[in-house]
Amino acid sequence: MPKRTTKRTTKRTTKQIPLAIAEQRRAFARLVIDLHLALQESIAFPNPAAVEENDANLNVIAAAVMLGHAEGRPMVASEIATRVNMKRTTVIGRLDRLVERGLIVEFDKRYYLEPYRAAHVPLRNRVVDILATGYALLGPHLDQLSKSDRKRRRA
Helix, strand or coil, X not given: CCCCCCCCCCCCCCCCCCCCCHXXXXXXXXXXXXXXXXXXXXXXXXXXXXXXXXXXXXXXXHHHHHHHHHCCCCCCHHHHHHHHCCCHHHHHHHHHHHHHCCCEEEECCEEEECHHHHHCCCCHHHHHHHHHHHHHHHHHHHHHHHHHHHHHHHC
């Protein structure tokens, strides 16, 4: 019997779809994108041409390596995979790329920032500016959101 395919159709609308807390979502989306791009630049620093693609998974794995190192408990590949919710094989491939580029080092199967990056913070001022801007836009709403969450939990 031939395989039956179904065609997915998307309903098109001329009406604008309202978005709850649009201002906060816009600020959050900008914060995430700007931090992602800053991390990407940091990974490529000092040679942005060395990065062949904008790989969000690579950024997340690099951030997990930094997290483990910063917490004083560098992680093995399986711990990183669990932390970032990715397959271990995917994580190992990205870790290998980061090691090949000289951005991280592996010692006793644990991953660390390479010594120069551990001692210095590439693009620190840019990240501080991004976080300050995000906090300025989102900060006033965070207390309001947590109060409304507490009210909902009581109801």
